[in-house]
Amino acid sequence: MVTDQNSQAIVTFEDVHLTYDGVREVLRGTDFTLRPGDFRFLTGPSGAGKTSLLKLIYAAHRPTTGRVEVFGNDLLDMPSEEMPKLRRRIGVVFQEFRLLDHLTAFENVALPMRVLGVNPNSYRDDVIELLSWVGLAHRIDAPPTVLSGGEKQRVALARALVSKPDLILADEPTGNVDPVMGEKIMRLLLELNRLGTAIIVATHDLGLVRGLKQNILRLKDGKVTLHGPIPDETPAREPEGAQ
Amino acid sequence: MSDYEDSLADVKSGNTPIIPESGVSGFSLAIVIGVLAFLAGIALTGFFAVDAAVSGWSGELTGTITVQVRGMTPEEIRIGADAAEEILRSTEGLSNVTRLPQEEAEALLEPWLGMDNLPDDLPLPVLITADVTPELRADLGSLRQTLVEAVPSASLNDHGAWTDQLVAAASRIRGLAFMAFVLVILASSAVIVFAARAGLAAHRNIVEVLHLVGATDSFIAQQIGNRYLMLGLVGGSVGALAAWLATKFLAVVTGDAGGFLPAFSIDAGTAVWLLSIPILLGGLSTIAARVAVLRALRGEDRYVA
Ligand SMILES: Nc1ncnc2c1ncn2[C@@H]1O[C@H](COP(=O)(O)OP(=O)(O)O)[C@@H](O)[C@H]1O
Ligand SMILES: [Mg+2]
Numbered sequence: 001m002v003t004d005q006n007s008q009a010i011v012t013f014e015d016v017h018l019t020y021d022g023v024r025e026v027l028r029g030t031d032f033t034l035r036p037g038d039f040r041f042l043t044g045p046s047g048a049g050k051t052s053l054l055k056l057i058y059a060a061h062r063p064t065t066g067r068v069e070v071f072g073n074d075l076l077d078m079p080s081e082e083m084p085k086l087r088r089r090i091g092v093v094f095q096e097f098r099l100l101d102h103l104t105a106f107e108n109v110a111l112p113m114r115v116l117g118v119n120p121n122s123y124r125d126d127v128i129e130l131l132s133w134v135g136l137a138h139r140i141d142a143p144p145t146v147l148s149g150g151e152k153q154r155v156a157l158a159r160a161l162v163s164k165p166d167l168i169l170a171d172e173p174t175g176n177v178d179p180v181m182g183e184k185i186m187r188l189l190l191e192l193n194r195l196g197t198a199i200i201v202a203t204h205d206l207g208l209v210r211g212l213k214q215n216i217l218r219l220k221d222g223k224v225t226l227h228g229p230i231p232d233e234t235p236a237r238e239p240e241g242a243q
Numbered sequence: 244m245s246d247y248e249d250s251l252a253d254v255k256s257g258n259t260p261i262i263p264e265s266g267v268s269g270f271s272l273a274i275v276i277g278v279l280a281f282l283a284g285i286a287l288t289g290f291f292a293v294d295a296a297v298s299g300w301s302g303e304l305t306g307t308i309t310v311q312v313r314g315m316t317p318e319e320i321r322i323g324a325d326a327a328e329e330i331l332r333s334t335e336g337l338s339n340v341t342r343l344p345q346e347e348a349e350a351l352l353e354p355w356l357g358m359d360n361l362p363d364d365l366p367l368p369v370l371i372t373a374d375v376t377p378e379l380r381a382d383l384g385s386l387r388q389t390l391v392e393a394v395p396s397a398s399l400n401d402h403g404a405w406t407d408q409l410v411a412a413a414s415r416i417r418g419l420a421f422m423a424f425v426l427v428i429l430a431s432s433a434v435i436v437f438a439a440r441a442g443l444a445a446h447r448n449i450v451e452v453l454h455l456v457g458a459t460d461s462f463i464a465q466q467i468g469n470r471y472l473m474l475g476l477v478g479g480s481v482g483a484l485a486a487w488l489a490t491k492f493l494a495v496v497t498g499d500a501g502g503f504l505p506a507f508s509i510d511a512g513t514a515v516w517l518l519s520i521p522i523l524l525g526g527l528s529t530i531a532a533r534v535a536v537l538r539a540l541r542g543e544d545r546y547v548a
Contacts (some may be wrong), residue, residue, distance in 0.1 A: 031260075058455065060455065080541075081459075083454075084457045084458060084459045086458065087455060087457040088457035092455065094455075098448075098451075098452050100449055101454060102259065103256075103261070103262045104256035106256045106257060107256050107257060107259055110257065111261075111452075111453075111456050112259070112456040112457060113454055115453060115457055115458035115459075115462055116457070120257060124257070141256045159456070194335075
């Protein structure tokens with residue numbers, strides 16, 4: 001089997017357009033590739049289409065035109081029975097958390113394991129360890145309705161990690177937590193990346209990006225450009241697009 | 244001791260149903276299922292009661308034949324009756340041939356003619372009864388012919404026409420009762436299908452999240468289907484128990500119908516059959532809900548918001 005560069009890619013976007021309601025053009029010819037072990041910040045101001053781009057990857061939206069390939073599957077002609085298998089390889093920290101209010105923090109984190117139908121004892125300790133790690137050991141039996149925004153965000157993060165996915169998509173994962181917790185979360189994601197997990201962190205917070213020495217996918221005017229890390233001394237503003 | 248070890252000891256959660264109760268299987272739905280189970284129970288008891296009655300009637304009413312011998316004079320009747328009795332006694336398939344004593348025949352007339360008012364030479368017909376085997380009863384033609392050839396004034400009555408009509412009518416009722424049972428069970432499955440679809444719609448957001456974390460359609464269908472197992476079991480049990488009590492009550496009230504018709508009764512066998520209702524409803528509810536959810540999910544766009 002010949003493995004060219006393309007077949008190794010985890011995510012490939014080719015001339016992807018996304019238009020909402022037939023009029024709102026969010027992506028206008030987006031191209032990029034993500035390979036195993038890649039870490040990318042996805043930056044751009046609010047409303048640039050970061051969340052929309054991530055949704056294309058985890059197949060919550062389909063592109064209006066263009067090609068989206070994830071783990072070698074062309075999402076447009078992929079049989080729907082394959083969808084669960086694909087999604088199990090992707091851990092998503094949703095911007096709006098998407099926790100289930102009738103379940104406890106423990107049960108929310110355990111959900112990706114529970115849908116696999118495996119023995120609860122096989123993941124119980126992992127779930128508790130993850131919750132403890134994000135500082136929620138005392139909130140294990142609490143439903144999301146009594147949790148603060150930051151606490152919910154940390155539950156959402158734990159849920160995205162519990163199944164040890166090959167690809168993590170984190171949409172503003174530090175948006176609701178204090179700087180100390182934010183840094184802790186970023187260090188965890190970098191550590192997971194060092195162990196081989198491909199990661200995209202969408203954020204409009206350049207303060208977060210600065211100093212972490214990671215490549216940047218910059219989303220502007222519906223197109224994505226790849227940039228090197230922002231140097232420490234750069235003032236906290238949008239990096240200029242490649243001229 | 245760390246937070247982590249602390250919490251290991253006392254996690255309480257873990258088994259909350261993924262699809263919450265509300266909107267999927269409420270109290271009112273339990274009542275509907277209970278009522279349907281009650282109706283199914285009534286139909287089923289009706290079926291078995293009529294069934295038992297039919298075999299009772301067949302046994303009691305078709306086991307005998309009666310030969311009546313008429314004539315102009317008592318002498319003529321006596322000779323004819325002797326000949327007829329002789330033929331009956333020698334016929335294969337008949338037993339217990341008995342001539343109704345003259346006094347009994349007279350006693351039958353007493354209410355109309357008054358005691359001691361019967362003239363001695365009144366040509367009272369003679370009745371001869373005999374028990375008949377089912378095989379012979381099925382074909383009485385040749386016996387009837389032999390009898391009439393030997394004794395032209397004899398007539399043979401096998402109560403057949405009346406019993407046949409009764410049995411035929413009862414069989415139709417029995418068929419209807421079974422049909423009612425089947426239809427009620429089908430109706431409850433239909434109710435569950437509607438409820439499951441409504442439940443799916445009510446929990447759209449949960450289903451979306453489940454899809455996003457990699458749940459298969461059949462996993463989701465199973466979660467929703469499980470909600471209906473208990474509903475079918477409990478609703479079915481309550482309804483079937485009510486049906487059993489109702490028919491029991493009916494049996495007590497109509498128990499003494501003057502001995503005219505065989506008793507309408509609920510036996511242990513019927514009670515066991517009633518037990519099948521909750522099991523049937525539980526199983527069918529689960530399957531109906533699962534299939535409904537699977538079909539609904541299959542028909543929709545895989546791309547969720
Ligand atoms: N489901 C949707 N339907 C219509 N418009 C949408 C939808 N989702 C997002 N948009 C619009 O698309 C644009 C990009 O949104 P989004 O992807 O959330 O950007 P970001 O995550 O970068 O803030 C916004 O203007 C938003 O209003
Ligand atoms: Mg966003």
